[in-house]
Amino acid sequence: MTRDPVFERDGGRCALQIAGVCLGRAGNADHRVNRSQGGHGRPSNKIAECGSGTTGCHGWKTHHPAEAGDLGWYLPAGADTLAEPCFLRHAVYGPGWFLLDDAGGFAAWALPSREAALAAVACRGGS
């Protein structure tokens, strides 16, 4: 049986680790854009989590969709999962904000610099 790249990426541990809720070991790789919303099955759309739809961090996420959305754990239909960062408490590299890729990797995400933000505004040609 081949290992799921999402479990490899997240070290087999739950990457959410919500205090008082987390069960530790990842039991499933949950979707950020739900499958029912057209979410794909590639690694950038999945996070290793403990529990199920009603228990552990997965259950917390299900019952707190707004908070989970703020953390990038839930994304709306059509969201670019490669461009939307998420907050992970990775066993080795976290906690922090990360961009996930579809090869099973991730990179630390930083807020765009003020200069980059101003340049983006200038490129839109506002007067």
Ligand SMILES: [Zn+2]
């Ligand atoms: Zn957990």
